[in-house]
Amino acid sequence: MLTAALVLAACSGQYKGMPREEVLAYQTNSTYGELYSLAEAYAQSINAAVKDDTLHPGMYADYGVTLALMGHRAEACRMLNAEMKAFPESRGMVNRIKRHLMPDLMSDTLFSFAADTAQLALWAYDSISALRPLASVASVIDSTDREWISRQTPTDSVEIPIRLSANQKREMLEQQQQEAARLRKAREDSIAAAKQAKIDARKQAKTDKEKAKKEKVKAKKQSDKKKKQLEKQKKKEREQLAAEKKKQQKQQAAEKERQKKQQAIEKEQQRQQQAAEKESQRKQQAAEKEAQRKQQAAEKEAQRKQQAAEKEAQRKHKKGGDQ
C-alpha cells in the first residue's frame, strides 16, 4: 500500500511529455504540413499541461519557434515571452533565440500562457509558399469577427488572423482533412512507388540472373561441344597411335619370332656339330683306348711270354743243376 501510494504520488506530479511523434515526423520530413501538425500538437499539449500545471520546460519556446517558422512572429514572440515568464532560468537562451528569429520584436514583452488553437486553426497554408489566410475564408468574415480580430491582433503582426464562424471552421476542418489525406496519399504513393521500385529491381535482378544463367548454360554447352570434339580427336589420335603401336608390336613380334627360329636353327646346328664332334672325340678316345688296351694286352702277353720263357729257362736251369 505504501509503495502504491508513493508510486501514485510520483506519477501525479510528472511533466506532460512533448509531442515527440510530430517532432520526429517534422525532423524526418520538414514540410509545411508536418510543421502545421507540430504546431497543432504543441498547442494541444500546452493547453492540457497548463490546465494540470504540468508544463514541460521548453514547451513554450518550442511552440514559439514552430510559430516563427510558420511565419507568425508576433504569436511566436508571445510564446517565447511566456517561456521566460514560466521558467526564468531560460531567459538568456530564449533572448538569444528571439534575437536570432525576430530581432525587431526584442522589446515586445507581451506573453500568453495558453495556445490559441482557434487562431491556429485559421492559419491555412499551401504547400508551395509560406502560410497565409485563404481568400475564400477572408471574404466571409462578419463584422463581429473583425472587431475580435482588431482586439486580438498585435499591430506589428504581418498576418491577418481571422476568426471563423462555425461553417467556415467546418470548411477549414475539411480543408485540413483534405490536406492530411493528400499528405497521407502522397506518403502512401511514395511507399507504393518504393515498393514497386523494389519489385521492379527484384524482377530485373531475376531476369538478369536468368539471362546470366542461360548464357552460362550456352557457354557450357559450347564448351562441352568443344570438349567432345577435342576428345573425339584425341580418341582418333589415340586409336591411330594404338594401331601403329600394334603394327609395330606385330612386326617386332614377327622379327623376334624369326630371330628366335634362326637362333633355334643355329643352336640346333651347333648342338649337332658339337654332338658330332663329341662323337668323333668319343670314337677317337675309344679307338685310342682300344689301341692302348691292345698294346697293354700285347705288352702283357709279351711280358707273360717273357716271364713264362724265363720261368722255363729257370726251370731248365734248375733241372740242369739237379742233374
Place this chain on the structure above:
Amino acid sequence: MRKYLWLVMLPLLLTGCKGQKKMSLYDEVYKERPATIYIAPLDDRSERRPMRTLDDSIYNASLNIATKQLYLTASDPLVFNGYYVLGPLASAQLAATETRTGRQLRNDNISDYHSELGIDAVLFITLHNWSETPVSWKAEIEYTLRSTHTGNEVMHVIVKASKQLQTDFKGNPKPLGVEQDFAKKYGCDLETAQRCRLVEVTNQYVLKDLPSGRRSRGNSIERYVVSHPEYFNLNINPNGGVELIRSNEN
C-alpha cells in the same frame, strides 16, 4: 503497532543507503548543482551504408530516424529529474547561433554559455557506432556532461547498448507489443521502432540517476540502480527487461 513501524522504517533506511552511494558516484554533479542543461547537437560518428540498392536507403533512413530519436529522448530523463532543458526545436535555433564547431565546444572554454545564456551544463552525446546481428541491434553511445562554470566534465559515460530480439519457433524475429505500438504510433517499420526503443531506454538508464534538479516535482522515489561507472554495457533482453554489465565488474 511496532510491526507497522518497521514497515515504514525499512524503506527509509534503504533509501538512505542508496542516497549515500549515489552521492559518491555523482559528487561532481552535487558540487556543481546545475539547474539548466543544454543538449548540444548530436555528434553522429556512425557510418551509413553506401547507397547501392533500395534496401541500403531504407536501412540508412532507419538509422537516421533512430539517431534523431536518440537526441529527442535525451531531454526526458533530465526534465523528469528537475533540470531545465530547452526543447529540440529551440535547441536547434540556439545551435544555429553558435559559430564554434562541436569539437571546439567539447574542448574550449564554454563559460560564455553560463554568462550569456544562463546554462549551467552542456550535455554532449556522441553516437559512435550502429551494428547488428540477425537477432540483436547494437549502439555505442558516449555521454559527456560538461560544466559551463568550471569547464570540467561532471559526468562521462560510454555505453554499449544492445537489444536482443525475441524470436519465434522458426527463429524469425518477433517484436514486443511496445515496439509494435511504437511502429504504429510513429508510422515506421519495426526495425526502426526497435532501434528507437533501444536508444530511448539507453537514455533513460544513463540519465535517470542524476541527482534531482531544482525543478524536481517531489517524486523523490530513488530509481537508483548502480549503473554509472565510466563504462557499462546495457542489454535489453528478448522479453524487454534490461541487464547492465559494468566494466569494473568484468
